[in-house]
Amino acid sequence: MSDIIYVVAKLQAQTGKESALKGLLEPLTEPTRREKGCLRYIMLEDRQNPSVIILLEEWENEADLNAHLGLPHLQKLFGQLPAVLAAPPEVIRYKKIA
Numbered sequence: 001m002s003d004i005i006y007v008v009a010k011l012q013a014q015t016g017k018e019s020a021l022k023g024l025l026e027p028l029t030e031p032t033r034r035e036k037g038c039l040r041y042i043m044l045e046d047r048q049n050p051s052v053i054i055l056l057e058e059w060e061n062e063a064d065l066n067a068h069l070g071l072p073h074l075q076k077l078f079g080q081l082p083a084v085l086a087a088p089p090e091v092i093r094y095k096k097i098a
Helices: 018-033 062-069 072-083
Strands: 005-012 038-045 052-059 090-094
Touching: 005 062, 018 038, 018 052, 018 072, 052 062
Parallel strands: none
Antiparallel strands: 005 052, 005 090, 038 052
16 A cells, blocks of 8 residues: 555635745646655646645655645745645545555
8 A cells, every 4th residue: 555645735825825825836836746755836826716726745655745834935935834824724634446
């Protein structure tokens, strides 16, 4: 059985703050993709509601994901998000079953 962690994070920007949210997230995509254990990191925009951003992530294991979440640039991001989000992020970790 694989230890791969699949993460889906949904972030919804406040009205008028869509560009600000993207501006916070986009610079982190490439550095995150180079982190130890990152297998996939994709940022998507909802076609029907551009204020909604989805992050699709795959990590080799829980330890690598937790190390990612503890990095200084992520901690800084977590402090900046409340100013642009309409609601707290919805983050779900999944495991593959088939």
